[in-house]
Amino acid sequence: MDDIITAMDVVRKFNISYQTLNHYTNFGLLNSIRKRGSGNKRFYKQAEVENNLNKIDELKGKGYPLKIIAKILNNSHQI
Numbered sequence: 001m002d003d004i005i006t007a008m009d010v011v012r013k014f015n016i017s018y019q020t021l022n023h024y025t026n027f028g029l030l031n032s033i034r035k036r037g038s039g040n041k042r043f044y045k046q047a048e049v050e051n052n053l054n055k056i057d058e059l060k061g062k063g064y065p066l067k068i069i070a071k072i073l074n075n076s077h078q079i
Contacts, residue, residue: 003046004033010044014053028070029056 010030011018024030025042030052032042052073059069 004043005046005049007032007042007044009046010049013046014049016053024052024056027066029066029073 005013007018007021010016010021016024021030025032030044030049032044034042055073055076056066056069059072060066064072
């Protein structure tokens, strides 16, 4: 089972800013989970975050815009 981590854990573990995390989440590049009774906190599956951030870095390095990267990631999750 995937380890569930908080948004702040993502920021610390993967060395990205909180703004970048919010941007990627709002853009559909990272999927957040809301736990019942946790208020407004967002949680993420650690393995999914790691996988997606690696793909995002790779595709950005190849010149893809975030809009296309989001489509690629969302299509790969449906397979």
